[in-house]
Amino acid sequence: MHMADALISPAVGAVMWTASAGTIAYCSKKVREEMDDKIVPLMGVLGAFIFAAQMISFTIPATGSSGHLGGGLLLTILLGPYAAFLVTASVLTVQALFFADGGLLALGCNIFNLGFFPAFIAYPLIYKKIAGAEYSQTRIAFASIITAVAGLQMGAFGVVLETVASDISSLPFSTFIILMQPIHLVIGIVEGLATASVIAFVYKARPEILSTSLHRIPVACSLRRIMLAFLAATIVTGGIVSWFASEQPDGLEWTIEKITGKKDLEAAKDGMHGTLALLQGRFAFLPDYSFKKADLKPATSITHADTEKPKSEGNRLGTSASGITGGLLTLVIAGMIGFGLRKRGATT
Amino acid sequence: MSHHIVAVKNLRHTYPDGTVAIQDISFTITHGESVGIIGANGAGKSTLLHHLNGTLTPTGGSITIGNFPVTKETLPSIRRTVGMVFQNPDDQLFMPTVYDDVAFGPLNLGLRGEALEQCVSNALAAVGAETLRHKPPYNLSGGEKKRVAIATALAMSPDILVMDEPTSGLDPYARRQAMHLLAAFSHTRIFTSHDLDMVLELCPRVIVLHEGVVVADGAAIELFNDTELLEHCRLEQPLSMRGCSYCRKLAHIR
Amino acid sequence: MSTITTALLDLKYLEILAAGDTTIHRLNPLAKVLVTLLFILCVISCNRYELTALLPFFLFPIAMIARANLPPLFILKKIILFLPFILLVGIFNPVFDRIPLVQFGSLTVSGGWISFLSIIIRSILTVGGAFVLIGTTGFTPTCQALRRMGMPQVFTTQLLFLYRYIFVLAEEAGRTSLARELRSCGTKGQGIESYRSLIGALLLRTWGRAERIHDAMLARGFNGEFHRVQSNGFGRMEIIYCFGWSALFIFFRLTNIPLVLGNFITGFFA
Numbered sequence: 001m002h003m004a005d006a007l008i009s010p011a012v013g014a015v016m017w018t019a020s021a022g023t024i025a026y027c028s029k030k031v032r033e034e035m036d037d038k039i040v041p042l043m044g045v046l047g048a049f050i051f052a053a054q055m056i057s058f059t060i061p062a063t064g065s066s067g068h069l070g071g072g073l074l075l076t077i078l079l080g081p082y083a084a085f086l087v088t089a090s091v092l093t094v095q096a097l098f099f100a101d102g103g104l105l106a107l108g109c110n111i112f113n114l115g116f117f118p119a120f121i122a123y124p125l126i127y128k129k130i131a132g133a134e135y136s137q138t139r140i141a142f143a144s145i146i147t148a149v150a151g152l153q154m155g156a157f158g159v160v161l162e163t164v165a166s167d168i169s170s171l172p173f174s175t176f177i178i179l180m181q182p183i184h185l186v187i188g189i190v191e192g193l194a195t196a197s198v199i200a201f202v203y204k205a206r207p208e209i210l211s212t213s214l215h216r217i218p219v220a221c222s223l224r225r226i227m228l229a230f231l232a233a234t235i236v237t238g239g240i241v242s243w244f245a246s247e248q249p250d251g252l253e254w255t256i257e258k259i260t261g262k263k264d265l266e267a268a269k270d271g272m273h274g275t276l277a278l279l280q281g282r283f284a285f286l287p288d289y290s291f292k293k294a295d296l297k298p299a300t301s302i303t304h305a306d307t308e309k310p311k312s313e314g315n316r317l318g319t320s321a322s323g324i325t326g327g328l329l330t331l332v333i334a335g336m337i338g339f340g341l342r343k344r345g346a347t348t
Numbered sequence: 349m350s351h352h353i354v355a356v357k358n359l360r361h362t363y364p365d366g367t368v369a370i371q372d373i374s375f376t377i378t379h380g381e382s383v384g385i386i387g388a389n390g391a392g393k394s395t396l397l398h399h400l401n402g403t404l405t406p407t408g409g410s411i412t413i414g415n416f417p418v419t420k421e422t423l424p425s426i427r428r429t430v431g432m433v434f435q436n437p438d439d440q441l442f443m444p445t446v447y448d449d450v451a452f453g454p455l456n457l458g459l460r461g462e463a464l465e466q467c468v469s470n471a472l473a474a475v476g477a478e479t480l481r482h483k484p485p486y487n488l489s490g491g492e493k494k495r496v497a498i499a500t501a502l503a504m505s506p507d508i509l510v511m512d513e514p515t516s517g518l519d520p521y522a523r524r525q526a527m528h529l530l531a532a533f534s535h536t537r538i539f540t541s542h543d544l545d546m547v548l549e550l551c552p553r554v555i556v557l558h559e560g561v562v563v564a565d566g567a568a569i570e571l572f573n574d575t576e577l578l579e580h581c582r583l584e585q586p587l588s589m590r591g592c593s594y595c596r597k598l599a600h601i602r
Numbered sequence: 603m604s605t606i607t608t609a610l611l612d613l614k615y616l617e618i619l620a621a622g623d624t625t626i627h628r629l630n631p632l633a634k635v636l637v638t639l640l641f642i643l644c645v646i647s648c649n650r651y652e653l654t655a656l657l658p659f660f661l662f663p664i665a666m667i668a669r670a671n672l673p674p675l676f677i678l679k680k681i682i683l684f685l686p687f688i689l690l691v692g693i694f695n696p697v698f699d700r701i702p703l704v705q706f707g708s709l710t711v712s713g714g715w716i717s718f719l720s721i722i723i724r725s726i727l728t729v730g731g732a733f734v735l736i737g738t739t740g741f742t743p744t745c746q747a748l749r750r751m752g753m754p755q756v757f758t759t760q761l762l763f764l765y766r767y768i769f770v771l772a773e774e775a776g777r778t779s780l781a782r783e784l785r786s787c788g789t790k791g792q793g794i795e796s797y798r799s800l801i802g803a804l805l806l807r808t809w810g811r812a813e814r815i816h817d818a819m820l821a822r823g824f825n826g827e828f829h830r831v832q833s834n835g836f837g838r839m840e841i842i843y844c845f846g847w848s849a850l851f852i853f854f855r856l857t858n859i860p861l862v863l864g865n866f867i868t869g870f871f872a
Contacts, residue, residue, distance in 0.1 A: 004725060006691075006692075006725035032755075032756050040759060041763060041812045042759075043813065043814075044766070051771065055772060055775045056800060060770075075842075086757055098612070098736060103642070103729060168650050170694060171694040175698075197801075202802055206806060209809065274817035322865045322868040323653070323864055324864070325863070326860030327654040327860040330657045334657075334664050337664065337665060338661075338664035341665055398817070402820075420620060432817075434817075442815050443762070453823055456824055482621075501822075504823065
């Protein structure tokens with residue numbers, strides 16, 4: 001599942017971009033220094049292969065539905081974590097640019113969710129442990145399924161965390177998690193099955209392909225370094241972003257107040273303790289819900305809001321009316337400018 | 349420059365899985381010659397070609413290009429001397445645009461600026477592909493791809509051109525175009541092909557491979573008249589040498 | 603399968619659009635990438651309940667589409683194709699966020715609906731912005747711009763290789779898949795058994811192709827280093843483009859223009 005631009009906040013987007021860009025830089029360095037030139041075209045065509053393989057599906061017995069390969073785990077098994085991470089990142093970049101899968105700002109999140117977890121956590125900690133040094137077909141199959149499931153669970157959890165941290169969607173953490181994890185359990189099993197069967201085929205036909213990648217440099221030690229770098233990046237970007245945010249909350253608040261006429265609600269959300277309080281409120285969403293429900297009745301809501309706010313109802317109505325009029329007008333003007341530009345472009 | 353003699357001596361190649369692709373091959377090709385290497389599928393033609401610029405290393409015997417043996421140390425200069433055109437242009441054209449692809453080799457040789465522009469333009473002009481310059485390879489037709497692939501090799505200004513199946517998969521017009529192009533070159537040319545009519549037209553000399561050994565090496569016109577040899581090597585006389593049985597039959601009926 | 607085939611066709615179409623020759627097309631890719639990034643950043647940094655202040659941002663994609671002669675309907679279609687996913691996640695907002703925010707007479711609109719609408723507008727803007735970038739720039743120049751912004755060369759090369767072989771491999775996969783479909787009756791024979799050998803064989807052929815490409819690279823003097831010809835520089839046009847749009851975006855971000863306009867008009871009639 002892909003994160004979308006519309007659902008993330010700049011702070012989350014920036015943090016994840018930094019994390020992904022850092023990992024890309026690190027992996028690029030590793031690939032450049034430690035791998036044969038041969039890997040350059042191999043990575044490229046395997047990325048294209050992942051695209052192509054997603055065109056082909058297989059029917060899942062007794063269900064009538066069909067599944068296909070996701071690719072992250074297969075790439076890691078074939079190329080090792082560094083190169084595989086880069087290939088996954090490149091596939092996602094093309095998807096973001098051309099198929100609008102996710103979007104540019106969410107790209108950082110997507111690369112991390114779908115690239116980092118399978119390559120740097122699930123593969124070294126699970127796949128290698130189960131598949132072992134003297135791998136056999138059943139071991140590979142078993143390892144693939146478990147690893148694919150684990151990788152996707154982590155990825156899905158990442159999506160949930162990023163969405164909740166962004167606070168654009170109102171989906172509560174608990175509900176989102178209940179939705180996401182089981183779906184990805186199923187997807188993970190299908191992915192693992194597909195990966196295992198392809199690996200089994202390669203194992204039979206050209207075992208040397210697997211043996212070379214299996215004996216690539218262990219990642220255990222560098223994993224810690226990546227995690228540390230990621231942590232540092234998070235703290236630094238998080239710090240910078242929140243500093244900027246706290247520097248000028250007024251501009252933001254001012255606009256919110258203007259359009260909604262509700263200052264206190266937003267103010268409560270501002271700042272660290274506000275966010276935490278909000279999160280807490282969401283975890284226990286039943287009492288919260290009843291509170292909101294009481295709020296929903298129009299009559300009480302108006303009085304409720306009125307006691308809360310000094311602003312009169314008429315004023316608020318006026319604000320929304322002018323908001324809509326102005327909004328429509330803006331769109332018309334933008335459209336007319338576009339039309340004018342096109343005409344000018346056509347004549348020149 | 350010295351004469352670019354290609355000398356292959358007792359070449360032998362065994363693949364890692366144990367398949368013997370080349371048992372024992374020896375021949376010499378001198379400067380400016382145009383030689384066709386023919387043989388059935390699996391006779392060892394492609395394996396032989398890959399030895400000529402060092403992408404495969406012999407398991408036995410040796411290869412000399414000019415006065416240099418093909419070794420790890422001489423590889424860079426050998427690869428500059430021997431321009432290689434692969435059978436499938438999609439394997440050869442890997443850069444985003446035609447221009448980038450043709451410039452790939454010269455850039456690796458260290459050409460920059462005006463010299464680079466000149467080199468790319470010349471190579472594209474030589475194959476009549478100037479207009480394709482900024483196109484991405486996936487938007488080219490089969491014939492255009494082939495010509496651009498040849499241009500990428502020409503841009504390295506090689507002395508020897510080695511081509512695997514230069515006319516395969518081309519329509520009659522594109523095939524004719526490619527043949528005109530190849531006939532006009534003054535390089536030493538080595539082709540492999542199943543298109544025996546093309547070989548007959550372009551190569552005065554033919555080397556026939558069969559199961560990894562040279563079974564015949566001589567004038568094309570003579571070898572193509574040796575029906576016994578051709579049959580033994582799973583080959584056929586070029587159509588152009590057979591007269592036209594269809595027309596003859598028509599004349600007979602009349 | 604059909605979705606990927608159409609996606610690939612769209613991809614080719616976008617490349618054709620990007621090959622256009624307008625003032626926008628001729629701009630340095632780096633300028634366009636920078637402006638697009640700032641655009642997206644300004645749009646998504648708006649508050650979750652923001653509606654009206656987002657609207658002026660439509661000027662950017664509309665102006666680009668107009669000036670660069672892009673087909674508006676195609677871009678619109680691409681954006682709409684992407685909407686279901688957004689709707690799926692966004693629809694939970696009205697469910698969970700029921701605090702009333704806006705009042706029209708007796709009609710109360712909850713914050714959830716406002717933020718839901720806001721999400722839709724955001725995605726139209728951000729997706730539109732990305733398509734405008736590719737439609738006026740093309741993939742390769744965009745990669746070069748990213749390279750100049752400091753993306754590691756290994757990764758740029760990877761992107762270019764990937765992009766080059768998507769077409770080749772997708773066609774190959776399409777053929778193989780069709781061959782299997784033609785000989786399997788219904789869903790029989792489309793199970794994991796045939797899938798295994800089909801994908802496996804495709805993978806091995808791909809592996810072989812990579813080896814041949816590597817040979818082709820070596821044959822032309824490749825020694826691990828990718829040299830590229832530098833693109834045109836950053837001229838006056840680029841500077842005007844960058845500063846003009848940046849100033850406008852920041853202005854849009856700081857002032858709620860529709861509200862000012864609306865206040866003026868409603869004030870006029872009141």
